[in-house]
Amino acid sequence: MNYEEIIRDYMSSRLKDPFSAQYQFQNSPQRGFYGLGGAQYGFVVCALINAKNSYGGYTGARPAYFMIRDGAVVNATIGDGSYGDAMASGKCQKFVGKFGSAPVARRQKGIFTE
Numbered sequence: 001m002n003y004e005e006i007i008r009d010y011m012s013s014r015l016k017d018p019f020s021a022q023y024q025f026q027n028s029p030q031r032g033f034y035g036l037g038g039a040q041y042g043f044v045v046c047a048l049i050n051a052k053n054s055y056g057g058y059t060g061a062r063p064a065y066f067m068i069r070d071g072a073v074v075n076a077t078i079g080d081g082s083y084g085d086a087m088a089s090g091k092c093q094k095f096v097g098k099f100g101s102a103p104v105a106r107r108q109k110g111i112f113t114e
Contacts, residue, residue, distance in 0.1 A: 003029050003045050007066050010073040011049065020052040024061065026096045034067060034075050034091070042069035046092035049078070063088040 001009070004025060012018040029043035045068065048061035062079035065088045079085035 024048040042067040065091040
């Protein structure tokens with residue numbers, strides 16, 4: 001399974017309409033670590049994800065950060081509004097530079113299962 005399939009599989013249980021999801025991968029996997037809550041090491045991939053919400057409309061591309069190790073996502077931050085967008089974009093900055101085209105000031109709800 002390649003990194004794109006790993007991420008799509010991970011997101012399939014988190015999106016309300018996973019088949020509608022449009023992915024724009026921003027980088028190939030790069031070695032990285034995340035230090036909060038104990039250090040985690042793996043390969044980092046950043047993406048923009050646009051998916052349909054409960055009303056059937058696309059919400060706009062949201063930034064997402066994924067850390068992959070041993071064929072599975074071990075850490076993820078997925079933009080779901082201003083705070084989530086800022087967190088995912090911040091984590092991805094060192095891997096892809098200025099990141100994300102999603103509006104940060106506006107909260108868009110409804111693309112994730114609850």
